[in-house]
Amino acid sequence: MRVSGTRLLSDWRHVITQKLCLVLFLKVFAPALCQACPDPCQCNETAVRCENQGLFALPQAFPRDVKYILVTGNNISDLTNKSFPTVLEQLTKLLLPGNNIEQIGPEAFGKLPNLNFLDLSNNKLRMFSPEVFFSKKLMLNPSSNKSVYSSPQNDGNNTWQVVAVQVSTLNLSNNNLFFLDKTLLSLASLRLLDLRSNALKVLQNSTLAALSQCPDLQVLLAGNPWLCDCNIEDFLSWLRESDRVPDKFNLSCLSPKELQDVTLLQINRSELQCVFSSGMKGVLETSYVFLGMVLAFIGLIFLLVLYLNRKGIKRWLYNIRDACRDHMEGYHYRFEVSPDPRLDQLCMNSEA
Incomplete structure (x- = not known):
């Protein structure tokens, strides 16, 4: 009996020792495994850089505590809601310039709830919708949610809320944007929108009205090929009276030829003529x-x-x-x- 009791005590000690070792291993090595740097990127504390690696998609295993991501010089043609498969709570700055991105799908950045700065410059975007910032969340305490974008949606069992990432700086310069979606201006957190060197020719009256309702928003518009004909009169009037465009003195006409390189604010209304384009003349x-x-x-x-x-x-x-x-x-x-x-x-x- 004494021998069996001693053996039983020894077995229990062995089991306890194994469990302690397992717990110690998980505490020491598991975080390191979870925070592994994605290949072929370079990581430095809470920053990840993937530069000129020829990537066709974003890495799928960013560390959960990452705060800064730079991915540039690659061939990532599109972003979807699967580009960031896990929620990155601490990510505040995301830089994706020069990746030949052509389109971004809805909810592409929906799992980056604390994203503050987004750089999408030097890509090939033709359109950009605020839906890229949306995500659906189950409502537990709707009154405490400050990023609510639209009214609650009920699917019969649960109540969901469409929320938007609270980005404050959005850089879309050097793309091919020919149209500014006025719903993008409805993001209450947006403070700086960089649209320099795109393909904008005129801003519609509805867009100007939306801009006038955003007193804290600054928009950069220099370097666009503005078409200075009679359709730009309302934009010129708004531009003279508004302080939303810090670089408004650098806006110049690309066409017609008579007004090429003339600053918009120096144009008289009598100089704006309604001319038909070559395509319209052909028609x-x-x-x-x-x-x-x-x-x-x-x-x-x-x-x-x-x-x-x-x-x-x-x-x-x-x-x-x-x-x-x-x-x-x-x-x-x-x-x-x-x-x-x-x-x-x-x-x-x-x-x-």
């Missing part, structure tokens, strides 16, 4: 040719109808001529009998 010329062909065809049909009914028309003209002749002969006969019937009537009245 108008085609329309005129088509209209001429239609009129010529109608004229040919009319002449053909006249030719086929020439005998009937000739008979109709003779009838009109005879009717006119008979009518004129009747007038001539009455004139010969009594040149002035009114004098005869006066004579008859005097004799009476």
Whole structure:
């Protein structure tokens, strides 16, 4: 009995020792495994850099405590809601310049709740929607959520809230953006929007109205190919009165040729002409040719109808001529009998 008890005690000590070793291993080595630097990037404390590595997609294993990510000089054509598979709570700065990015899908940055600075410059974006910042979250205490973007959605079992990442600086310079989505301006946290050197030609009135409702937002617009015709009048008026564009004195016209390189704020309204583009001129010329062909065809049909009914028309003209002749002969006969019937009537009245 004494031997078996001693053996049992020894077994328990061995089990406890194994568990302690396992706990110690998890505490020491597991965090290191979880925070491993993604290949082929370089990591320094809470920063990750992936420069000129020929990547076609973002690395999928960023450390959970990362605060700064720089990925540049790669060939990442698109970003989706799977580009960041895990939530990175501590990430505040994300720089993705020069990666040939062409499109970004909804909720692409939805798992970066504390993202403050986003750099997407020097890519190939043609459009940019604020939906890239959205994500759906289960509502536990809606009143405490300060980043709510839209009203709650109920799927029958749970109530979800669409929330937006609270980014304050968004750099979209040197892309191919030809349109500014006014809903992008509805992000309440946005303070600086860099749209320099894109393909913007004019800002619509609805966009200008949205900008006027964002007193804390600054927008950089220099380097865009502004089309200075009559359609830009409202934009010029808004630009002169607004302080939302810090670089407004650097905005210049690209076309028409007469106003090329002229600063927008130096243009008089009388200089803004409504000119048709070459494409519109081609359309108008085609329309005129088509209209001429239609009129010529109608004229040919009319002449053909006249030719086929020439005998009937000739008979109709003779009838009109005879009717006119008979009518004129009747007038001539009455004139010969009594040149002035009114004098005869006066004579008859005097004799009476």
